[in-house]
Amino acid sequence: xxxxxxxxxxxxxxxxxxxxxxxxxxxxxxxxxxxxxxxxxxxxxxxxxxxxxxxxxxxxxxxxxxxxxxxxxxxxxxxxxxxxxxxxxxxxxxxxxxxxxxxxxxxxxxxxxxxxxxxxxxxxxxxxxxxxxxxxxxxxxxxxxxxxxxxxxxxxxxxxxxxxxxxxxxxxxxxxxxxxxxxxxxxxxxxxxxxxxxxxxxxxxxxxxxxxxxxxxxxxxxx
Amino acid sequence: xxxxxxxxxxxxxxxxxxxxxxxxxxxxxxxxxxxxxxxxxxxxxxxxxxxxxxxxxxxxxxxxxxxxxxxxxxxxxxxxxxxxxxxxxxxxxxxxxxxxxxxxxxxxxxxxxxxxxxxxxxxxxxxxxxxxxxxxxxxxxx
Numbered sequence: 536x537x538x539x540x541x542x543x544x545x546x547x548x549x550x551x552x553x554x555x556x557x558x559x560x561x562x563x564x565x566x567x568x569x570x571x572x573x574x575x576x577x578x579x580x581x582x583x584x585x586x587x588x589x590x591x592x593x594x595x596x597x598x599x600x601x602x603x604x605x606x607x608x609x610x611x612x613x614x615x616x617x618x619x620x621x622x623x624x625x626x627x628x629x630x631x632x633x634x635x636x637x638x639x640x641x642x643x644x645x646x647x648x649x650x651x652x653x654x655x656x657x658x659x660x661x662x663x664x665x666x667x668x669x670x671x672x673x674x675x676x677x678x679x680x681x682x683x684x685x686x687x688x689x690x691x692x693x694x695x696x697x698x699x700x701x702x703x704x705x706x707x708x709x710x711x712x713x714x715x716x717x718x719x720x721x722x723x724x725x726x727x728x729x730x731x732x733x734x735x736x737x738x739x740x741x742x743x744x745x746x747x748x749x750x751x752x753x754x755x756x757x758x
Numbered sequence: 759x760x761x762x763x764x765x766x767x768x769x770x771x772x773x774x775x776x777x778x779x780x781x782x783x784x785x786x787x788x789x790x791x792x793x794x795x796x797x798x799x800x801x802x803x804x805x806x807x808x809x810x811x812x813x814x815x816x817x818x819x820x821x822x823x824x825x826x827x828x829x830x831x832x833x834x835x836x837x838x839x840x841x842x843x844x845x846x847x848x849x850x851x852x853x854x855x856x857x858x859x860x861x862x863x864x865x866x867x868x869x870x871x872x873x874x875x876x877x878x879x880x881x882x883x884x885x886x887x888x889x890x891x892x893x894x895x896x897x898x899x900x
Contacts, residue, residue, distance in 0.1 A: 586859045632774065
């Protein structure tokens with residue numbers, strides 16, 4: 536927010552950014568927009584196949600296990616994953632906010648919490664994938680029946696593993712980016728630079744990962 | 759934008775927690791609807807609940823993008839360059855889902871063999887889950 540000045544009447548006269556954000560942040564936004572189209576294409580493809588299918592497995596029968604408790608707990612594990620990601624998003628906002636105030640300690644604490652949240656989410660996903668794999672589900676293998684007990688196709692598992700896998704890969708990249716940010720903060724790179732704007736860009740990416748999960752969670756587990 | 763630095767600071771943290779509360783609440787409502795839907799069998803009601811969940815999902819997306827990603831507080835030009843291209847999704851979703859549905863209907867109409875195949879019940883290995891709405895379809899095949 537180093538560019539918070541009174542809005543001039545002519546933004547496009549030159550001499551400054553008409554968007555009043557730095558170049559890197561603007562480009563991060565455009566990257567995320569393109570990434571949104573990638574995820575959108577995946578999810579719409581899933582929706583199209585689901586709309587063209589006569590039956591589809593009931594997510595509450597497929598995703599009903601909880602580590603240590605066994606099966607019979609639909610929605611519980613995915614709720615945990617959702618809340619982990621929301622909370623890690625909140626700590627990321629707090630890290631960005633601490634960066635605005637040049638509060639190194641606040642940035643470090645919140646970044647560590649965000650990294651823990653991301654790692655916890657990845658752990659949950661690894662457990663879920665392993666569990667489903669043990670049940671016989673994988674790309675090309677679908678042990679689950681449709682909700683009306685008719686034979687299901689492998690579309691269900693193919694889309695599930697592809698889309699949650701693509702999202703999980705984004706989470707993994709986000710965690711790596713956050714670790715890099717943490718190292719840069721600890722080595723005083725941002726203090727020397729005089730601003731923590733880089734944390735903001737990493738934050739945008741991290742929130743996007745959370746945003747995508749909102750859609751994946753709804754499309755695969757809820758409806 | 760014209761506040762003093764301290765005032766803005768307090769407001770920002772307050773806003774973060776407010777949005778956190780809203781997101782948590784919306785997620786809990788979504789989950790509540792999800793649990794409710796497990797007990798509902800009427801297709802119309804299920805569709806209604808699903809529609810409502812999708813609306814809640816979009817509200818959540820708005821709060822994440824608007825507040826956590828700070829887009830709501832950016833210059834209008836920037837907001838427009840991000841949001842306007844995403845409007846393509848309106849066409850994208852409607853066109854493709856309509857296409858998928860149309861394909862299903864065409865196949866059901868003109869491919870009776872495939873339709874019958876799709877309605878054959880499979881014995882379940884484990885005895886969980888429900889078979890509501892299945893009986894009538896089964897009779898139709900016979």
